[in-house]
């Protein structure tokens with residue numbers, strides 16, 4: 001790794017989105033670096049023993065050939081797999097992600113980006129290791145990090161009495177304790193099931209008057225009428241789900257007020273997976289239609305003040321509250337965004353306004369995943385959106401092949417561009433010896449080297465001068 005030069009791309013985050021984008025960039029020979037602990041959210045911020053809510057067919061990372069899917073990983077490892085109807089264990093998905101990283105993105109650097117700022121013609125990243133890195137482009141793929149949402153009524157409680165669901169991997173520490181989980185979505189219901197199963201005395205408080213459940217996959221072939229009326233997609237059955245799944249390119253061009261409409265934003269809203277029902281219903285108390293109005297610490301426990309839909313009030317004492325209250329992206333919550341960069345970003349509801357290529361109004365700065373869901377639709381909150389995102393961003397970056405397939409330097413920009421040509425091997429455009437190129441005025445001829453690149457071999461210097 002050359003630590004002194006300006007690289008083409010930096011990818012911040014090595015979760016499913018970051019790894020997918022990096023796999024595409026690597027396959028296309030783009031000069032990039034990627035930072036972050038591989039699959040960290042899945043290893044540290046999701047509960048051990050969980051299952052994926054998405055079906056097997058919607059739970060793969062993306063790479064250009066489409067070969068290394070979850071299905072392929074399970075076949076290689078001799079694990080049970082089903083496109084629909086067989087829940088995927090979180091541990092299997094995590095191992096698949098790590099295997100994907102080792103095979104397809106071996107260059108991940110396990111360090112955090114602590115600062116990102118814009119220089120005149122590049123970005124500067126500062127790493128936790130102390131290194132400074134310059135790149136022409138940056139892809140922010142930090143996913144759920146720094147997005148945990150806690151309702152205001154609870155936020156003041158101390159950490160020993162309150163935590164967000166993302167703070168827990170091992171729920172075993174709550175064995176024998178009285179725990180109240182707040183929320184009615186998959187995170188809340190699955191955390192409650194797992195807490196019950198490890199021996200905690202758990203209850204769930206849900207704001208809505210009833211729970212929603214995803215429908216059980218229907219085995220067998222459906223009639224043409226049914227398939228037309230309620231088409232099947234990777235994220236469920238129905239025309240809305242089909243549209244969100246298959247047409248992010250259309251959604252991103254819709255007027256902002258349509259994309260911000262509650263119906264679009266709340267699509268795939270809180271709901272339990274079909275396979276979770278039997279582990280929750282009639283097994284633990286679920287209090288429906290309850291708002292938490294206030295909370296206070298009292299004698300090492302929490303006193304919750306609740307108000308029901310019928311305006312009835314009650315109190316509840318509990319040892320610990322787990323807020324499974326979701327995730328909200330906000331630009332101001334990204335700790336690494338520099339003071340010079342932040343004001344340059346145009347945003348709506350604290351999320352960056354993006355082009356149809358995921359590029360923000362700061363050229364070369366891309367946002368993905370949750371940060372792009374207002375623009376491209378709710379599929380971007382799920383693994384399913386990684387494929388569209390990775391293809392779109394890598395194609396956009398590759399749009400200017402001659403700049404980004406090779407190491408960049410200011411000297412290179414001044415040289416006349418050569419045509420790419422193929423003679424059995426892939427030949428890259430002429431790249432100057434940078435020191436010499438810099439010594440020449442624009443328009444004058446500069447000493448050059450022709451670089452022949454054979455796929456998967458080192459550069460071969462063909463001639464000088």
Ligand SMILES: Cc1cc2nc3c(=O)[nH]c(=O)nc-3n(C[C@H](O)[C@H](O)[C@H](O)COP(=O)(O)OP(=O)(O)OC[C@H]3O[C@@H](n4cnc5c(N)ncnc54)[C@H](O)[C@@H]3O)c2cc1C
Nearest residue numbers: 013015016017036040041052053054113143144369382383
């Ligand atoms: C409990 C739970 C269950 C879920 N189940 C499903 C499911 O079944 N199916 C589904 O499709 N989706 C599911 N999701 C949503 C899921 O999180 C996303 O689909 C997926 O993880 C998004 O990938 P990502 O790469 O955008 O984000 P993440 O997986 O969050 O990865 C982001 C990465 O960026 C890294 N990072 C953050 N800041 C920095 C920094 N400054 N420098 C370097 N690295 C950094 C983090 O460490 C992390 O590894 C679930 C979410 C939760 C919370």
